[in-house]
Amino acid sequence: MAAVNTCRALVTGPNRGLGLEIVKQILEAPCSKIFAGCCDPDGPNSESLNQLAKKHPSVVTIVHLDVADPCSIKESAKKVGSLLGKNGLNLLVNIAGVLPQKNMFTATVEDMKNTFNTNMIGPLFVIRKYLPYLRIAAKASGKPGMSSEKPAIINISTDAASMSMAHEIKAPFPLFPYSISKAGLNMLTVYTAMEVKSDEILCISLHPGWVKTDMGGEEASIDTRESVEGMLRVIVLN
Secondary structure (H helix, E strand, O other): OHHHOOOEEEEEOOOOHHHHHHHHHHHHOOOOEEEEEEOOOOOHHHHHHHHHHHHOOOOEEEEEOOOOOHHHHHHHHHHHHHHHOOOOOOEEEEOOOOOOOOOOOOOOHHHHHHHHHHHHHHHHHHHHHHHHHHHHHHHHHOOOOOOOOOOEEEEEOOHHHOOOOOOOOOOOOOOHHHHHHHHHHHHHHHHHHHHHHHHOOEEEEEOOOOEOOOOOOOOOOEOHHHHHHHHHHHHHHO
16 A cells, blocks of 8 residues: 555545445545545435545545536535645545446436436546646655556446457446446547657556445445555556
């Protein structure tokens, strides 16, 4: 975990499941400043996150950030930017997501729009608005090349977005809108990686595994801690 020591990180969807666990494990690194971008900071699903912020008030800052709302993204970036000062942002983790359990014939227009807005379009605008802060940190690092020791963008995807694996995946519930939106997220990662290459900012997609969360269900094969530990090991190796 040394690669994220003294980092300044933004995590979307941090109020539960994998997002909350990522915040917890980055805290263990430790991290100097974590911005938890939450769509409903005062809601009942954010109780654990608020407790964590109260326990680590100098490190964890909860920021209102609804990835499906471009205005919310813009305002969150302004707030985070004012708190970062001249230091910039070291780590951006796009994990906020939705999974409507619909197939090709039951998915409505709203299901598709909401899923794409949250899982693919949201991360695009989050990256756009926070990229200036990542660039500041990249220039300030003084280290050549790309690595996890420099600024990084991590998009949490899924193997369900793989076109080559589509016929092999045996999911316990329909993944139609989710899979297609995450395939779009993977292409967004490819384009982003090309765009920020000259800035020497790392950009990758990660599959967290099938995880026991509200989204993954109780039949999933691993818990959130194991999943996040694995993803952070991959980040450190890049």
